[in-house]
Amino acid sequence: MSGAHLTVQNLSTGYHGFQVLQDLSLQAAPGITVIVGPNGAGKTTLLKALAGLLPRTGTVALDGSDLPAMNATACVQRGLALVAEGRQLFPQMTVTENLELGGWLVPSRTRADRLAQAFEDFPRLKERTTQLAGTMSGGEQQMVAVARAMMSGPRLLMLDEPSLGLAPRMVDELLAIVQRIAAQGVTVLMVEQNVRKALQIAQRGYVLERGRIVASGAAADLLQSDVVRQAYLGVA
Numbered sequence: 001m002s003g004a005h006l007t008v009q010n011l012s013t014g015y016h017g018f019q020v021l022q023d024l025s026l027q028a029a030p031g032i033t034v035i036v037g038p039n040g041a042g043k044t045t046l047l048k049a050l051a052g053l054l055p056r057t058g059t060v061a062l063d064g065s066d067l068p069a070m071n072a073t074a075c076v077q078r079g080l081a082l083v084a085e086g087r088q089l090f091p092q093m094t095v096t097e098n099l100e101l102g103g104w105l106v107p108s109r110t111r112a113d114r115l116a117q118a119f120e121d122f123p124r125l126k127e128r129t130t131q132l133a134g135t136m137s138g139g140e141q142q143m144v145a146v147a148r149a150m151m152s153g154p155r156l157l158m159l160d161e162p163s164l165g166l167a168p169r170m171v172d173e174l175l176a177i178v179q180r181i182a183a184q185g186v187t188v189l190m191v192e193q194n195v196r197k198a199l200q201i202a203q204r205g206y207v208l209e210r211g212r213i214v215a216s217g218a219a220a221d222l223l224q225s226d227v228v229r230q231a232y233l234g235v236a
């Protein structure tokens, strides 16, 4: 599998006339790209707009061809998947049923293959195929959410704060899985509050504040930069 190149140019979007992002441009290449920023900066709004869930202007292209605005199904068919904040699992359905729903657009043979792959990638879920999703721990539910997104066979996987509310050990386990997914050739675009850990596994990063990109670059350089160290790592 080869990861997709995402190119976003002059994206503006918001809610009912309330503009959140103005003229935002960014790129994501195969590997991991992280977006950090304070609460309310517009990170979730950005991922939703890219996933075809919000009206927008500007262009969003995957491997050079434009993705439609406001057409989430077309975005999934073109290889994009979003794991939204809050996971949005079906709590009364089993792990397997939740995963199968993530593959609703693919033929049943492919779905069965991807289900087997998911249980290989997420051994913790393999032990719990028949457990109801709503009875799982926060970290396990997050794994179900990521595994479900992988069922659509994405070339671009977008994750909105995957480590939110997880214990440190689960954060590490989840980020290790994200690294493995990227190593398989999926482009990952991830919003994370866990700035240090996220930049440590990423190749590139963007800092988003009040709807605008205020810094960007190689993840290793951002980790050393004053803007990230002072505002996000608490280093004076």
Ligand SMILES: Nc1ncnc2c1ncn2[C@@H]1O[C@H](COP(=O)(O)OP(=O)(O)OP(=O)(O)O)[C@@H](O)[C@H]1O
Residues within 6 Å of the ligand: 015, 018, 020, 037, 038, 039, 040, 041, 042, 043, 044, 045, 046
């Ligand atoms: N459905 C909505 N309707 C109206 N305004 C919204 C809606 N969702 C978000 N907003 C506003 O858009 C702005 C950006 O919110 P967004 O959730 O994108 O920020 P964020 O960077 O993801 O923040 P957080 O880290 O707190 O999740 C905020 O001012 C928020 O109040």
